Amino acid sequence: MTAKSHKFPLPLSSLDNKSTHRTTKSHHSATVATPQTATQNVRQHVARQQAVKNNAGLSEDKSAKNTVVVASPRKSTSAQAVQTTQAGSSQPSKPMSSANLAAPRRAMVQRLSQAGVQDSVVLDAMDTVPRHVFIESGLVGQAYVDASLPIGHHQTISQPYIVARMIEIMRNGRKLRNVLEIGTGCGYQAAVLAQLCENVYSIERIKLLHELAKKNLRSLRIANLRLHYGDGMHGLPQVAPFDGVILAAAGMQIPDALLQQLAIGGRLIAPVGERQQVLQLIERTGNANWTKTVLEQCHFVPLRPGII
Ligand code: SAH
Numbered sequence: 632m633t634a635k636s637h638k639f640p641l642p643l644s645s646l647d648n649k650s651t652h653r654t655t656k657s658h659h660s661a662t663v664a665t666p667q668t669a670t671q672n673v674r675q676h677v678a679r680q681q682a683v684k685n686n687a688g689l690s691e692d693k694s695a696k697n698t699v700v701v702a703s704p705r706k707s708t709s710a711q712a713v714q715t716t717q718a719g720s721s722q723p724s725k726p727m728s729s730a731n732l733a734a735p736r737r738a739m740v741q742r743l744s745q746a747g748v749q750d751s752v753v754l755d756a757m758d759t760v761p762r763h764v765f766i767e768s769g770l771v772g773q774a775y776v777d778a779s780l781p782i783g784h785h786q787t788i789s790q791p792y793i794v795a796r797m798i799e800i801m802r803n804g805r806k807l808r809n810v811l812e813i814g815t816g817c818g819y820q821a822a823v824l825a826q827l828c829e830n831v832y833s834i835e836r837i838k839l840l841h842e843l844a845k846k847n848l849r850s851l852r853i854a855n856l857r858l859h860y861g862d863g864m865h866g867l868p869q870v871a872p873f874d875g876v877i878l879a880a881a882g883m884q885i886p887d888a889l890l891q892q893l894a895i896g897g898r899l900i901a902p903v904g905e906r907q908q909v910l911q912l913i914e915r916t917g918n919a920n921w922t923k924t925v926l927e928q929c930h931f932v933p934l935r936p937g938i939i
Contacts, residue, residue: 737758817847
């Protein structure tokens with residue numbers, strides 16, 4: 632059903648007992664609660680800034696300055712067996728392996744379908760990428776809950792619903808060749824995008840998160856994903872145009888450079904606003920023509936200029 636199965640040196644599906652059965656029925660509900668819980672979660676877990684600690688021992692990839700091809704010849708480790716305890720519980724739980732996380736992931740995908748995500752290519756991608764690999768060990772028990780979770784540095788991994796919804800809208804049933812993501816964070820959405828796009832470029836402005844994403848993605852060996860450290864507001868003119876652009880952080884407006892780097896016929900999706908945010912879909916219809924559609928409310932971390 633998707634093109635994903637031949638993309639990886641190590642298929643992600645080999646990491647668990649993924650079932651190929653899933654209902655494609657979708658029941659669209661206009662009353663789905665979509666706002667992200669990002670801010671609350673960040674506040675609650677700010678004390679847990681473990682990602683900083685996790686990053687401390689990371690080594691720099693000397694082969695590229697700001698660009699990283701995620702594929703690595705190293706053996707898979709983290710995705711194969713995650714040992715953890717249930718978040719929020721002082722009781723040690725049984726060890727979480729990829730195998731016993733496949734069922735919660737499938738249940739998550741089923742909920743996405745019930746919430747109105749209809750694109751089976753997107754649902755398959757969500758079913759394939761092990762979200763728990765991108766989440767700090769103390770929170771792994773919540774990996775397949777439909778919530779954003781803290782990843783350190785006051786940032787969050789996006790809520791699965793919003794990831795699926797935005798990709799579905801950007802894709803619009805098309806085969807995507809070149810896609811740009813602004814805001815790599817921990818790398819989860821980039822991994823999902825890589826399932827259904829020929830080439831994915833993702834930019835992160837926080838060096839330690841760029842490093843964290845590299846680390847998280849290494850074991851998945853995704854050959855068609857390139858991570859960049861930089862200010863995503865400038866886009867990546869050297870590889871433009873993009874037939875899809877997706878922003879994982881909300882600005883007051885969509886940076887002009889990103890509009891210019893959108894291919895004619897391409898789609899950009901972004902949260903826009905400060906406290907009140909909405910998803911905006913921009914379609915480039917001509918050399919100097921773009922159309923804007925305002926979609927549902929959402930809640931993202933802010934888009935900020937510069938690098939740190
Ligand atoms: N894509 C992530 C979500 C990350 S949260 C996921 O898979 O869940 C949004 C990210 O956008 C943060 O890491 C933040 O640092 C980053 N960000 C904000 N402004 C940015 C900019 N101008 N350029 C690049 N990244 C930016």
